[in-house]
Amino acid sequence: MLRVDIDRRIGDFHLRPQFAASDLVVLFGPSGCGKSLTLQAIAGLLTPDTGRIELPGGRLAFDAAARVDLPPQMRNVGYVVQDLALFPHMTARQNIEFGIAAWPAPRRRERVAHLVSLLGLEGLEDRRPREMSGGQQQRVALARALAAEPSLLLLDEPFSALDAPLRAVLRRELASLRRTLDLTTLFVTHDLNEAYTLADRIVVLDDGAVLQHGSREEIFRRPVSRRVAELVEVRNIIPGVIDAYLEGVAVVRTPWFTARVRDPNAPISGNVYVCVRPEHVLVLREGHEPRHGDVVLDAEIVEEQATSNNHRLYLRVPPVDADLGEPHIIEADVPAHPYEVLGIASRRDWRITLAAEHVTLVPRD
């Protein structure tokens, strides 16, 4: 188990991540939130002011109180940085061998051969980085980081420089590689899709601190705060007030609707935000009755954005009492096929529902 609990001030920025990780954990957050600095601290390239870092296997890498601060070369942590930093003057083989130069030659050759076949680098051993494609360089960087059999692998947005199809391929490869390696891996990304695809567990970092740490489903379905909801693109974050709470069901009133929400982790009184992901806002077919308990709203499409497989609808919902408040824009995602079947392109007024089981609440000041 990797345990990180550190504190470091850099100018105005206050880095203070605190989390534990095993298997594959994605460190997710916007640019400048301190993800890369956290990895640098774990690798030993950035010294925290205070705190503690324990590597998998229980080895202490840093402990301000005990005056422990292992230099990077003694941590045995594999680290792949964003622009890879392959040594340009060395071939792929020399790059991979760099970390195991002290191994006896036969064992070293065996290890390199193993990594070359594991990562599909056959035939590229004697090429320099500039003679390889982005994806090949990526694999060499990974092989180099894995060569010395590290106890921990740190990956800092390693796919960000590649184009989308290749990124998808490498993500799949990394996922299967991880299963064979059984190695604690910390993967940093600001790409929500990447986080979702790779993660068993996600640590959400913002402005230097951990906001939430949990399984992928928890993070995406049950964000604990408005900020996390924003970061995981819940999109519909609607202010409301809890009117009543009875037998696990909160009755939440907003200017646009009243919802009955069954959210075991939610506040039971006071001001809240109602959170619904756009894919959980459903457009109702003509004559189709809503399910009992779902919030049903009359809405008008005011704008839409299409991608190749999805339509994001911006739906205007009028306030319950026209004297109290403005209309609200709710965002809904409709996949391409239902979009055509329903004939959404030809009509602007629809009934929509917020699927009750996907509505969650976070506190509001």
Add this chain to the structure above:
Amino acid sequence: MTAIGRSAAAASRRHRLGLEWLFAAPALLMTLFLGVPVAALIWRALTGDQLADNLTTALVLDALRLSAITSTVTLVIAVLIGTPLAWLLARRDFPGKTLVDMLVDLPIVLPPTVAGVALLVALGRRGVVGETLDEGGVQIAFTTVAVIFAQLFVSAPFYIRTVKAGFEAVEPVYEGIASTLGASPLRSFIRVTLPLAWPSIVAGAILCWARALSELGATLIFAGNLRGETQTMPLAIIAAFESGRSIEVPIALSVILVAAAAILLLLLRVVARTAPAMR
């Protein structure tokens, strides 16, 4: 072609007449000014009588030998103790860094004669440090060692400047990654930083050597002009002129220096061309 077409064509021609035509004349003038003396020197050397004889006079041979030895020793010292300084200036903050940085720049802008006076005041027999050395039986001024000191003083800054810039151009992330791969700081310096900064190191060495080879003012003042001991090629040219015998010996010495300079400049070109290929 229509009238409009013709006038448009004329306008295009007129406005396409680039700056190059305006600047060609002064540029040619400057090129001639730089080229003619060198060409004249080479022409005189080749057409004059007994270039081979002049090249092999004892005066020339002594100067050649001394120049070769002193400039090479200077280069070796500059590399050995200049490289660590360049790395520190490029990579670390330390107290007095600004001062050190300025000290390194100073000899580049200082007249070499001033450097010679400074060295004499410091290391001469009655100099600030020299007096103590003299009591211990060590004399530097007016010896071959003084020639090397004078050359090192004026030429090492060129090496240090160039190599410092070279180290600065190596992304620190390479050294960071090398250390996560188990490399000690020294190993990562030797295996990663040095090779990546190699083109700058070679370029710095060439500049340094060229500057050492042409050193005159500081040597004259701090080391004197003693044949076989402190009389390098530039000093030998002066000595030959002062003896007033002929201009043929200075020409022979000059041709050697021109040839050396040309070779060094060519080397510099080659290094500059191979450098980007490493990245």
